[in-house]
Amino acid sequence: MTLEKQNETSAGQGVNVTESILDQPLWETIAQKLKQANLTNNKGSSFSNPYFAGMGIGIALFLAFFLVGRGFGDSGAMTRIFAYLMSKFTPEHTDTLYYFKRYLSTSGHPLYHWVVFVLIGSAIGGLVSGLKGKRMKMEFIRGPNVSRKRRIITSLIGGILVAFGARMAGGCVTGLAITSGSLLSVAGWLFFFVVISAGMLTAYIIKKEWL
Amino acid sequence: MLAPLYEFGNLSETGMIIVALMVGFIFGYIVENVGFANAKNFTATFYGNDWRVHKVIFSTVITAMILLYFSFYLGFLDISMIYVPQLKLKPIIIGGAVLGAGLVIGGYCPGTSVVASMTRKMDAWVYILGYFIGVWIYAEFYSSFSFLIISKNLGKITFSELLDLPYGYLAFIVIIFAIITFYFLSKVEGKIYKTKLP
Numbered sequence A: 001m002t003l004e005k006q007n008e009t010s011a012g013q014g015v016n017v018t019e020s021i022l023d024q025p026l027w028e029t030i031a032q033k034l035k036q037a038n039l040t041n042n043k044g045s046s047f048s049n050p051y052f053a054g055m056g057i058g059i060a061l062f063l064a065f066f067l068v069g070r071g072f073g074d075s076g077a078m079t080r081i082f083a084y085l086m087s088k089f090t091p092e093h094t095d096t097l098y099y100f101k102r103y104l105s106t107s108g109h110p111l112y113h114w115v116v117f118v119l120i121g122s123a124i125g126g127l128v129s130g131l132k133g134k135r136m137k138m139e140f141i142r143g144p145n146v147s148r149k150r151r152i153i154t155s156l157i158g159g160i161l162v163a164f165g166a167r168m169a170g171g172c173v174t175g176l177a178i179t180s181g182s183l184l185s186v187a188g189w190l191f192f193f194v195v196i197s198a199g200m201l202t203a204y205i206i207k208k209e210w211l
Numbered sequence B: 001m002l003a004p005l006y007e008f009g010n011l012s013e014t015g016m017i018i019v020a021l022m023v024g025f026i027f028g029y030i031v032e033n034v035g036f037a038n039a040k041n042f043t044a045t046f047y048g049n050d051w052r053v054h055k056v057i058f059s060t061v062i063t064a065m066i067l068l069y070f071s072f073y074l075g076f077l078d079i080s081m082i083y084v085p086q087l088k089l090k091p092i093i094i095g096g097a098v099l100g101a102g103l104v105i106g107g108y109c110p111g112t113s114v115v116a117s118m119t120r121k122m123d124a125w126v127y128i129l130g131y132f133i134g135v136w137i138y139a140e141f142y143s144s145f146s147f148l149i150i151s152k153n154l155g156k157i158t159f160s161e162l163l164d165l166p167y168g169y170l171a172f173i174v175i176i177f178a179i180i181t182f183y184f185l186s187k188v189e190g191k192i193y194k195t196k197l198p
Helices: A002-012 A026-036 A050-067 A074-089 A091-095 A098-104 A114-132 A148-169 A173-182 A186-205 B013-033 B039-047 B052-073 B089-106 B110-118 B122-140 B142-149 B159-163 B167-188
Strands: none
Touching: A050 A173, A050 B013, A050 B052, A074 A091, A074 A098, A074 A114, A074 A148, A074 A173, A074 B110, A074 B122, A098 B122, A098 B142, A114 B013, A114 B110, A148 B089, A148 B110, A148 B122, A148 B142, A173 A186, A173 B052, A186 B039, A186 B089, A186 B159, B013 B110, B039 B052, B039 B089, B052 B167, B089 B142, B110 B122, B122 B142, B159 B167
């Protein structure tokens, strides 16, 4: 509507100025629209009750078990996506990587897998919740004493470490601790215990990052 | 035995995709709504200020266990068809330690980072890039790491096999344990590091 008004006034002044939405990059248009729709202003303290949230995820997990016999597995989904992208961009080199063979050499498309669809669904779900809760602000989440540059470095390192740990142990928290934990698997619970202990120790060491 | 429907051929491929998208939608929606997609909230757990992560994970596990137990007890779920991971001590302990450190440094889990990146959090985008780099390094040097991964495979054991107790009793024990933990956590909240995050 704002753009139409601009066209009206400039046409009234005898100057033919046509502006179209495509004059600016798409992400800026999205950012403007989100700001106009007042979707970026929530200060973030109106979150839902964690107990009810847990019940909701538990019900969803049970539905997954009941209907398909599988649980969550987001780290595996991200690995598949990455393996697929690599095989598209550097096929000859990807052939030499033994670790990706389990994802790429099976019959059928590597992205046609339960975990990938769950990941896509969770992305959509997160988007809807963010829109509804007005938490769409583009920002860096960081501790009070941390600069943006430092946060970039820590996110990067964190991502690398988690990828490593997840591939080694065979899953991330949602896959191992929650899914397999609810089946009372020893591997899942041991993993959860180790993750929490290591996390608390690391948190103590890098206090400055978050407190 | 009626379930899992897909495994017994009672759910089509399209049905599987639809179920996956729906389950993922619920998961992503709740994750964002409870605040996990925010790295500060996520790491607040490890500082004892906000036990959100523990509460959600335990509640999830309890709910799923109760539902699983009842459907198993009533006879319409074949629990042996569900994947249980293998217990290999070395990779789980080392991988878990690395993952725990990365969780606090990065502030995200891979699933929550996808949800956060959808709400335009830039550090989540960087995190996903780091995740891809990590997977790439892992694949490139996979053969050199094999000494970390090769470990005695103790099998797909669950606690009910280990302790020789039926699933129902153990579920009950876990529920009691979780309730005690919730109570204890609410007492300790905010007192360990003497700060209360907003």
